[in-house]
Amino acid sequence: MLNYIWAFMILLGIIVAAFTGKMGEVTNTAIISSTEGVEVCIRLLGVLGFWMGIMKIAEKSGLINLLTIKIRPILRYLFPDIPDGHDAQKYIAANMIANVLGLGWGATPPGLLAMKALQELNLKKDEASNTMCMFLIVNISSVQLISVNIIAYRAQYGSANPSEVIGPSILATSISTVVAIIFGKLMERRKKI
Amino acid sequence: MIPLIVTGVIIYGLLRKVNIFDVFIEGAKESVNIILTIMPTLIGLMVAVGIIRVSGSLNILEVFLRPITKLISFPVELIPLIILRSISSSASLGLVLDLFKQYGPDSFIGRLVSIIMGCTETIFYTMSVYFMSVGIKKTRYTLVGALIANIAGVIASFYITLYIFGK
Secondary structure (H helix, E strand, O other), X not given: OHHHHHHHHHHHHHHHHHHXXXXXXXXXXXXXXXXXXXXXXHHHHHHHHHHHHHHHHHHHOOHHXXXXXXXXXXXHHHOOOOOOOOHHHHHHHHHHHHHHOXXXXXXXXXXXXXXXXXXXXXXXXXXXXXXXXXXXHHHHOOOOOOOHHHHHHHHHOOOXXXXXXXXXXXXXXXXXXXXXXXXXXXXXXXXXX | OHHHXXXXXXHHHHHOOOOHHHHHHHHHHHHHHHHHHHHHHHHHHHXXXXXXXXXXXXXXXXXXXXXXXXXXXXXXXXXXXXXXXXXXXXXXXXXXXXXXXXXXXXXXXXXXXXXXXXXXXXXXXXXXXXXXXXXXXXXXXXXXXXXXXXXXXXXHHHHHHHHHHXX
């Protein structure tokens, strides 16, 4: 899908530029923006490297495992259809903790393992189970607490106080997650199998 | 908050006799792979977004959307972002950086955008990857729920930004 979006964006831009007489700018921006892309990545490397280093310590020291056990009650409430102690719980916990800590990419592997485990429990193999729907909706509502990336980008573009958005973001994402959970629970009640 | 977390993690690691720095390096190395994966995508997307911006396409779109957003004083420049955000994280990132460039990260738009990015997630990509990995095509109410969650996030971000930072 991204193929079409990207092609569409560039073609649309060039065609419109032909009409608005901004072809020169298009060439310039191709050079400037591409360079910028690289610059952003290099700066991100620093922040991300540091954060992932710290998170690795948390993982190796067993801190993450500890957190996983602590959030079991939450998992039991959100996903009542999973038998306690099932692998799915472990994977969902790892996925959510990774998301909370801002390690989006680190969240995908356990997330996929969680789906596999949930599929085992799924009664209708070609349909998403209630648990799967809830899992995805909560995931997409974004449970990220600290978005290191955004802070790095803000700093790069000259923000006077890059991390001032952390508090408000947490509030906003909590709201969206609560909405997600309410919706999920309502839908579950309607579709009582 | 971050210094707190870092301190906590390091102290806990020391107590559990972890080779702090070696493990740190191990984790930091993983970031290199991630960056290598993102970089080509970001280059492609930033150029695409840049071209859209300098061509004036967004100005034209704005003219059409202005009457609607005048009603709730929501910045019209963010409509493309919100649509794009549900589709592709890299494309929306390119747009965000572009907005930072134009308005600055500390402007109302800059802050609102930062908060929106923090509380929303790509819908179609995430759903496809997760459901396809187990071969499920009937996703039932997942899409609706995801859209509602993201829209709630955007609305919340708008009022939170307005309330905390003002215009």
